[in-house]
Amino acid sequence: MLVFTTVVIAICSEGLTSSVDGVTSQLGISQSFVGVMLLPIVGNAAEHFTAVTVAAKNKMDLSLSIALGSSTQIALFMVPFSVFVGWWTGAPMDLNFHILPAAVMLLTTLVVSSTISDGRSNRSEEHTSELQSPLQS
Numbered sequence: 001m002l003v004f005t006t007v008v009i010a011i012c013s014e015g016l017t018s019s020v021d022g023v024t025s026q027l028g029i030s031q032s033f034v035g036v037m038l039l040p041i042v043g044n045a046a047e048h049f050t051a052v053t054v055a056a057k058n059k060m061d062l063s064l065s066i067a068l069g070s071s072t073q074i075a076l077f078m079v080p081f082s083v084f085v086g087w088w089t090g091a092p093m094d095l096n097f098h099i100l101p102a103a104v105m106l107l108t109t110l111v112v113s114s115t116i117s118d119g120r121s122n123r124s125e126e127h128t129s130e131l132q133s134p135l136q137s
Helices: 002-018 020-027 031-043 045-056 060-089 099-116 125-131
Strands: none
Touching: 002 020, 002 031, 020 031, 031 045, 045 060, 060 099
16 A cells, blocks of 8 residues: 555656646746745645644644744755755755755754743743733733
8 A cells, every 4th residue: 555655646747847847837836845844834734734734723832842843844854855866866955055045054054943942932032021010010
């Protein structure tokens, strides 16, 4: 059953990626935008939906585990795997990131770390001090 499911997913993935050329030419958007923005969102839609559903049930630990686990898997597995595939196929892929992607990754890591470091899930947490009256301080 697992082999059958893997084959079906591989066929669907091939159909999705082969249709990118037609979509980009018809809609007038770049292949980079489709590859960097749309395909990851569509590909992880089930994980995104599960994380949002669990967060709505006030199970923030599980929601963060799902969201951060997915990002960690991509960072620790897919990037090095892409380098090996690049070596195997002769495509120029390496881990020599330019300054902008590296800065965005660093900024993202800092924002996520500061958001989840205290374990609170209050979306107006940063505005709490503004809401207190002078007598409460």
